[in-house]
Amino acid sequence: MTASQRVRDNLLLKGLGQPLPLNAIDWKIKQQNPSATRSEVQDQTLEVVRSLVDDGLFKLGEVHVDHFFTWKRPLDRSMRKISHRYVDHYDAPKRWMYSAWLNLTDKGEKLASAIEEKGVDAFRDHGVAAVTQLRAGVAEPQLQRSVA
Numbered sequence: 001m002t003a004s005q006r007v008r009d010n011l012l013l014k015g016l017g018q019p020l021p022l023n024a025i026d027w028k029i030k031q032q033n034p035s036a037t038r039s040e041v042q043d044q045t046l047e048v049v050r051s052l053v054d055d056g057l058f059k060l061g062e063v064h065v066d067h068f069f070t071w072k073r074p075l076d077r078s079m080r081k082i083s084h085r086y087v088d089h090y091d092a093p094k095r096w097m098y099s100a101w102l103n104l105t106d107k108g109e110k111l112a113s114a115i116e117e118k119g120v121d122a123f124r125d126h127g128v129a130a131v132t133q134l135r136a137g138v139a140e141p142q143l144q145r146s147v148a
Helices: 003-014 022-032 038-054 075-088 106-126 128-136
Strands: 058-064 067-070 101-104
Touching: 003 022, 003 038, 003 106, 022 038, 022 075, 038 058, 038 075, 038 101, 058 075, 067 101, 101 106
Parallel strands: none
Antiparallel strands: 058 067, 058 101
C-alpha cells in the first residue's frame, strides 16, 4: 500500500459519521511525511482533497451550527478558493483550518465501511497487533506464524 493510499484510507475512516476540516488533511499529510517541506505538505494536501472529491468519495462544503452544507460551485473554483485561503494564509491557521470541509458521499461511506470491516476481520483473525498496524497505516499486517 502506498503512502498516498494510506492517507486516503485513513481519511475515509475518519470521515465516518463526521465531516473533516481542511486541517485534518494537512495534519495527516504532515504525520505521514514529517520531513516534507511546507510547500510539499500544501501541494499534497490540495492533491488529496481534489482526488477524494474527484473520485466521488467526498463532497466539499462548510459546516455551520453542526450542519454540513455542500458547495454548489465547480471543483476547480472550489480548489482555487481553498488554495487561496490555505496557501496564501498558511501562517495564520485560524484563517484556513476550518474554511473547507469534506463529507463522505454514499460511495465514500461504502468504501470506508469496507475498510473498517477489513480492520475488524483482521482483529478477529490476528488480534490487536494487526489492527494497530492497519490503523497506523504503517504496513500490511505482518502475521507471525508458529513454528512447528
